[in-house]
Amino acid sequence: ICEHGKQKYRCRQCHLIKPKSSITYCEHDRERRRCKLCGGKAICEHQRQRTSCRQCKGSSICEHDRRRSRCRECRGSSICEHSRLRITCKECGGSSICMHNTFKSTCAMCGGRHICLHKVYWRNCKIC
Numbered sequence: 247i248c249e250h251g252k253q254k255y256r257c258r259q260c261h262l263i264k265p266k267s268s269i270t271y272c273e274h275d276r277e278r279r280r281c282k283l284c285g286g287k288a289i290c291e292h293q294r295q296r297t298s299c300r301q302c303k304g305s306s307i308c309e310h311d312r313r314r315s316r317c318r319e320c321r322g323s324s325i326c327e328h329s330r331l332r333i334t335c336k337e338c339g340g341s342s343i344c345m346h347n348t349f350k351s352t353c354a355m356c357g358g359r360h361i362c363l364h365k366v367y368w369r370n371c372k373i374c
Contacts, residue, residue, distance in 0.1 A: 248257045258271055272278045272286075279286040282293055290296040290304075297304040300311060308314040308322075315322040318329050326332040326340075333340040336347055344350045344358075351358040354365045362368040 247253060248260045250257050250259050252260075258275060270278045272281045272284045274281050274283050276284075277286070278284055279288045280295070282289050288296050290299045290302045292299055292301050294302075295304070296302060298306045298313070300307050306314050308317045308320045310317055310319055312320075313322070314320060315324045316331065318325055324332050326335045326338045328335055328337055330338075331340075332338060333342045334349070336343050342350055344353045344356045346353055346355050349358070350356055351360045352367055354361050360368055362371045362374045364371055364373055366374075368374060
């Protein structure tokens with residue numbers, strides 16, 4: 247990580263100072279190959295990332311028409327041994343589970359982001 251808080255090979259400021267990487271930037275301050283306005287090579291005819299476009303059958307899309315990493319039938323890398331999404335699996339101790347064995351975002355004791363000032367799930371709060 248560079249002094250600008252980004253990965254060095256993706257930092258625009260570092261690239262202008264010392265152009266070491268093969269990544270080029272366009273006038274829209276984006277990687278040229280990923281810029282929709284410039285018609286980058288990583289953008290398909292449907293104006294999506296080529297690898298994740300379902301219509302183009304990108305490399306990130308499996309035969310079940312899902313994201314390959316999250317497909318249970320393909321045993322994607324984000325699926326745990328319990329056939330759940332790895333980050334939300336309580337048995338595996340996923341990264342979205344807090345020490346109180348609930349989701350971090352909805353845990354009142356941890357002060358999750360979906361908890362309002364009244365220590366209630368924000369959608370259920372009658373005051374808010």
